[in-house]
Amino acid sequence: MERKLVNTSILFLLIAFTLGxxxxxxxxxxxxxxxxxxxxVDSNGNPLEGVGVHYIPKLVGTAPTGFAxxxxxxxxxxTIPEPTELTVYILRxxxxxxxxxxxxxxxxxxxNHAVEFFGDSLTNGVYIYVIEYDDKHYERKMLFLKNYHExxxxxxxxxxxxxxxxxxPYDLLAIGEYFPRTSETDPTVIDSMxxxxxITLVITRGENEFSLEDLVVDKFTxxxxxxxxxxx
Numbered sequence: 001m002e003r004k005l006v007n008t009s010i011l012f013l014l015i016a017f018t019l020g021x022x023x024x025x026x027x028x029x030x031x032x033x034x035x036x037x038x039x040x041v042d043s044n045g046n047p048l049e050g051v052g053v054h055y056i057p058k059l060v061g062t063a064p065t066g067f068a069x070x071x072x073x074x075x076x077x078x079t080i081p082e083p084t085e086l087t088v089y090i091l092r093x094x095x096x097x098x099x100x101x102x103x104x105x106x107x108x109x110x111x112n113h114a115v116e117f118f119g120d121s122l123t124n125g126v127y128i129y130v131i132e133y134d135d136k137h138y139e140r141k142m143l144f145l146k147n148y149h150e151x152x153x154x155x156x157x158x159x160x161x162x163x164x165x166x167x168x169p170y171d172l173l174a175i176g177e178y179f180p181r182t183s184e185t186d187p188t189v190i191d192s193m194x195x196x197x198x199i200t201l202v203i204t205r206g207e208n209e210f211s212l213e214d215l216v217v218d219k220f221t222x223x224x225x226x227x228x229x230x231x232x
Contacts, residue, residue, distance in 0.1 A: 034219055036168040039226045040160045040203055047164025048205065048229055052156030054123045055173060056148060056200040056212075061193030074142065076102070076129055077114045084108060084133040088115060093126035093141075094171035099155070102129075119144055123154040126174040126195070143179060143195075148212060152204045170219050173199060203229050 040051045076088065086108045090100040099122060102115055117129075122144050131138045146154065158166040175197050180189040197217045204210045211229045 034170045034222045036166075036170075036201065036215070036217075037222055037224045038160075038166050038168070040164045040166065040229055041226060042231050043228060047160070047162070048231075049160055049162045049164065051160040051164075051166075051203050051205045051229060052123075052152065052154075053158040053160070053166050053168055054148075054151040054154065054156050054202040054204065055168075056124055056145070056202060057143075057173070057195045058198040058200075059193045060196045061179075061191065074117050074119065075114050076117055076131075076140075077112070078131055078138075079112050080108055080110055080133065082110045086113075087130075087132040089130050090117070090122075090142075091128040091130060092172065093128060093174045093177070094169065096128070099127065108133075120153065121155050123151055123156055125157065125172065126177055141177070141179065148200075148202045148204070148210060151202055152207055152210075156204075170217060173217065175217055175219055201227070203227055205229060208232055 036053075038053070040048045040053075042048055080086065084107075085105045087104050087106075088102040089098055089104075090102070091097065092099050100117070102117055124144055124146055127142045127144060128139050129142060131140075157172050158168040160166045174195050176194060178192065178194045180192040197219070199215055199217060201213050201215055202210065203213075209229060209232055211227060213227060215223060217223070
């Protein structure tokens with residue numbers, strides 16, 4: 001059922017979960033080529049070009065809603081054992097496309113470091129930040145959650161063509177991805193959550209044109225659907 005824009009106040013959320021260090025990085029499953037195959041039209045059935053497609057994942061687990069940081073930035077912290085040249089960059093989950101380069105071959109001293117990352121251009125979803133120096137390669141996961149009011153400013157996961165069509169691969173949605181949470185001083189897991197198969201698809205064109213629709217994703221079965229975006 002389609003849900004039009006309603007007047008509500010939902011905080012901008014950015015959640016960063018730090019996982020154990022691993023040279024192999026997060027495991028990314030690939031269950032096939034299933035996707036949301038959509039067409040976006042106006043109220044008269046005319047195709048709309050250039051409409052951004054985003055989503056709001058439903059999180060299930062023991063983690064309380066209130067532990068998310070209410071901030072448009074996140075801090076990436078790490079320790080370097082000796083002076084070196086460091087590279088830090090962000091990948092999109094699933095496609096592993098590079099979406100941001102924070103540091104590139106920059107000289108750093110040994111010790112503890114922290115870099116601030118502004119995620120204004122990133123849409124909702126899971127991202128991987130990568131730290132590289134010498135022959136080392138470390139990866140961590142981050143989950144970005146924004147109010148749907150804010151998504152029009154972010155780079156979408158997909159965008160409609162001149163015929164109004166788009167394809168959003170399920171791989172980008174990170175369905176089933178698990179996130180433990182630890183304290184800043186103790187590696188013991190406090191609580192956890194995972195991304196369920198229930199999502200809200202958000203289509204938006206500009207600041208005041210939104211449409212939201214709840215979907216249940218079966219990762220082995222494509223969804224083919226026409227979505228209507230009311231034009232102001």
